[in-house]
Amino acid sequence: MPLKLIPPRAEKTPFYSVRGTHFGTYLDRSTKTADRATAAKYLKLWKADIERGTLARPGEPTFLDAAVNYMAETGNERFVRPIVEHFGKMRLAEIDQQAIDQAASKLYPAATPQTRNRQVHTVVSAILKHAGVDGKLRRPKGWRGSKRTDWLKPDQAFRVFKAARKIDPEFEIFLTTLCYTGMRLSECLNLRMESVELSESFAYVAKTKTDDPRGVFLPPVVVDALKRHPRGMNRVGSRVFRFTKCGRLYALLKTVKEAVGPDVAFLSFHIFCHTWATWMRRYGGLDKTGLIATGRWRDETSVGRYTHVIVSEESRKACLLPVEKSWKATSKVAKSSAKRAG
Numbered sequence: 001m002p003l004k005l006i007p008p009r010a011e012k013t014p015f016y017s018v019r020g021t022h023f024g025t026y027l028d029r030s031t032k033t034a035d036r037a038t039a040a041k042y043l044k045l046w047k048a049d050i051e052r053g054t055l056a057r058p059g060e061p062t063f064l065d066a067a068v069n070y071m072a073e074t075g076n077e078r079f080v081r082p083i084v085e086h087f088g089k090m091r092l093a094e095i096d097q098q099a100i101d102q103a104a105s106k107l108y109p110a111a112t113p114q115t116r117n118r119q120v121h122t123v124v125s126a127i128l129k130h131a132g133v134d135g136k137l138r139r140p141k142g143w144r145g146s147k148r149t150d151w152l153k154p155d156q157a158f159r160v161f162k163a164a165r166k167i168d169p170e171f172e173i174f175l176t177t178l179c180y181t182g183m184r185l186s187e188c189l190n191l192r193m194e195s196v197e198l199s200e201s202f203a204y205v206a207k208t209k210t211d212d213p214r215g216v217f218l219p220p221v222v223v224d225a226l227k228r229h230p231r232g233m234n235r236v237g238s239r240v241f242r243f244t245k246c247g248r249l250y251a252l253l254k255t256v257k258e259a260v261g262p263d264v265a266f267l268s269f270h271i272f273c274h275t276w277a278t279w280m281r282r283y284g285g286l287d288k289t290g291l292i293a294t295g296r297w298r299d300e301t302s303v304g305r306y307t308h309v310i311v312s313e314e315s316r317k318a319c320l321l322p323v324e325k326s327w328k329a330t331s332k333v334a335k336s337s338a339k340r341a342g
Contacts, residue, residue, distance in 0.1 A: 003027060003047055005039055018043045025050045063087040063095055066131035074130070079119040082107050083127075092133055100124050104140065117143035150266045151278040152179070160267065163259040164252075171252055173225045174241050178272035180222045182280075185269040191240045198223050198233065 003020035016039035017030045027046060031039040067084045071077050086103050087095065104111075104120035111119075117139050125137045152160065157179055164172035178188055187205045195204040201223055203216040218226070226233060231242070243249050257267050280286045 003043055005036070005043055007036075008034060015039075018046060022047055022050045061092050061131060062089040063092060063127070064089050066092060066127050066133075070127045070130045076126075079123045080127075083120060083123055092128065092131060095124065095128065095133075097138055100137065101140070113140040113142040116140050150271055151275040152264070152267070152271060154279075156260070156264050157275060159260050160256060160264060163256045167255055167259070168252060169228075169230050170241065171243070171256070173229055174243060175256075175272065176225045177218075177222050178269065179275055180219050181216050182273055182276040183216060184273060185245065189239070189241060189243060189245060193233065193235050193238055193240055196226070196233070196240060198226060 001020045003018055003022050006017045006019050008014050008016060013030065014034050015030050015032055016034065016036060017028065018039070019028045021027070027050070029046070031042040033039050033042070064084060064087070067080055071080060083103065086107060087099075090099075100121060103124070104116040107120060108116050121137060121139055121143075128135070161172050161176055161179075164175050174188065177183065178185070181188075181203070183191070183205065187207075190207070191203060191205070195206070196218075197203070198218070201218045201220075203218055204213070205216055206213045226240070229240075233240075243252075253267070253269065257264050
């Protein structure tokens with residue numbers, strides 16, 4: 001029997017339904033509408049879906065099914081809703097590279113590649129993997145953004161801490177913790193008292209961006225700062241810091257920046273993470289492998305942006321390059337004069 005409209009039936013359903021077989025696919029589905037014209041549109045739409053092969057057969061997983069299971073088991077709902085509204089009951093088998101790229105363009109037409117990647121590609125990839133669908137997903141061109149990395153020089157950081165202390169002592173301790181541990185903003189905001197052991201210079205971050213929990217070393221400067229926490233550290237069951245990710249928090253940082261001066265106008269909360277990584281490279285002596293070993297990053301691609309913050313041993317070989325004899329003589333005189341002056 002070809003597809004046809006079944007009118008509402010007294011005491012059973014007030015809605016039209018579509019029933020029949022088309023291209024070998026049997027369908028018996030309610031249109032959820034009592035209007036015949038609207039129901040006819042559904043019939044035409046589902047008929048076309050069957051012809052394209054995009055109509056899910058009974059028992060076949062859809063994106064909606066996968067998304068619901070993903071949110072129920074992980075508790076992560078961030079950025080999911082608009083994607084679900086876009087794909088709906090589309091078969092998982094139909095969610096390919098082209099479909100995901102088109103969804104990103106439609107949902108975020110004016111967004112940067114980084115935003116599309118974060119709010120569409122990454123989310124869809126997580127849902128598909130959770131549903132057991134394997135496959136390599138190509139990210140939007142330019143999704144990594146610029147590899148240029150800003151960081152605070154020690155003098156700048158010290159002035160930031162000093163300014164923060166005058167404005168809000170707890171905020172100064174918060175910034176110090178960010179700068180000397182490499183924790184992300186969300187990790188530090190959600191840090192709980194029971195996850196901190198000052199006697200062992202240790203903090204445990206259960207939920208990270210990479211989904212891998214990790215232990216965080218608290219250097220002496222952080223331990224000392226936390227010991228002078230204005231609300232104390234004996235508050236089991238509460239968060240270490242009272243701040244939340246809101247406009248007030250960013251306004252605090254803006255006030256600190258204005259107090260320090262224009263040379264830290266570039267400062268954001270994530271800059272403290274870059275500062276920690278840069279200082280670990282320049283003063284801590286860690287190479288890329290060492291940074292990965294801290295547990296803060298997963299691979300060399302992530303830590304590659306910090307390669308430029310130190311001068312390599314190979315580049316120091318420039319000291320061996322030939323120069324004019326007159327320059328050598330001048331250089332010796334300059335060094336001798338500097339030594340006498342010192």
